[in-house]
Amino acid sequence: MKRYVLTLQSLTDMGNDYYSFTFLKPDDLQYMEGQYGVFLHVDKEMEGRRMRAFSFASTSDSDTLVIGTKITSEPSDFKRHMLNLEIGDTMTVDGPMGNFTLKPIKHAVFIAGGIGITPIRSIALSLVSSPVEYNLIYSDHVRAYPFQSDLNKVPFTSCEYVSGIEETKASIDKAIVLYDNDAVYYISGSPSFVTGILGQLDEAGIESSNIKFDRFTGY
Secondary structure (H helix, E strand, C coil), X not given: CEEEEEEEEEEEEEEXXXXXXXXXXXXXXXXCCCCEEEEEECCCXXXXXXXXXXXXXXXXXXXXXXXXXXXXXXXXXXXXXXXXXXXXXXXXEEEEECCCCCCCCCEEEEEEEHHHHHHHHHHHHCCXXXXXXXXXXXXXXXXXXXXXXXXXXXXXXXXXXXXXXXXXXXXXXXXXXXXXXXXXEEEEECXXXXXXXXXXXXXXXXXXXXXXXXXCCCC
């Protein structure tokens, strides 16, 4: 694992406390879509956690590295410093890490909660035409759906934007009826979101070998 220096190119307020950060990607930073890195501020005094893990939301062949996060009105010191970054400022990232990556031999059912969409965006933007079907169920409690415009350009077999527990469960039940254990289910979101979906899939008889998940701790 290596440490890389990233230079900020843009910071975008996507609304509803969601933000994206675009950095110039070092030429030697190589990763697989769905992986993440551990980010650190450069030369800043910090209270609390000094490092945070963020999934890479961009494809591995892009010239830029995009991450997304939720920053509330009372952020941690780490995220407050992120909001204060200016174009040209730097952060570092250690990585890549994680195995939330695509198994291309089976249908894929992506299930994202809120900013948990970031690793799925990375995977989705790398998809090319193939006989394998890709479905997205994207749940957001305020129906904000960050990165929705990018996702609408991906050739998903189906793409559902839902909100709330009942809508989300109903969409997942439909996918289970269609694919059962002939698909891999990729779940990404807060710990409570992931735990709830894992329980639903387990009750439906989905084998653990057909489930991959990414828990976003420290929301």
